[in-house]
Amino acid sequence: QVQLLESGGGLVQAGGSLRLSCAASGSISSITVMAWHRQAPGKQRELVATSTNDGSTNYADSVKGRFTIARDNAKNTVFLQMNSLKPEDTAVYYCYAVRLYAYWGQGTQVTVSS
DSSP states (O other): OEEEEEEOOEEEETTOOEEEEEEEEESOTTOOEEEEEEEOTTSOOEEEEEEETTSOEEEOTTTTTTEEEEEEGGGTEEEEEEOSOOGGGOEEEEEEEEESEEEEOOOEEEEEEO
16 A cells, blocks of 8 residues: 655645645555646546656646656655646646555645636
8 A cells, every 4th residue: 555645735826836745655665656637626637747767757738847746765755846837727736656556645735826
């Protein structure tokens, strides 16, 4: 089992920044992928950014150049630095990890006001 705990969400004005954190605990060895997804009201959950064990990262087109995903393997934590936030970034952001199976965090709300 892998437990994921997100933090760092909140309310921010458009153009502002937030940093999300996701701490993994439990059977953390061999976690191959850590990622962030988000789900806005009335919309499907979508992939925002991924980080794999080989150091590669990928981003949704909508956040490229504004968001950065980073892993601290020593602390079993993945971060999402979000800059130049837009109202359309408003969503619940979920941490996601893969270790044989997929694991999800509880989510943290990000609200961007115009």
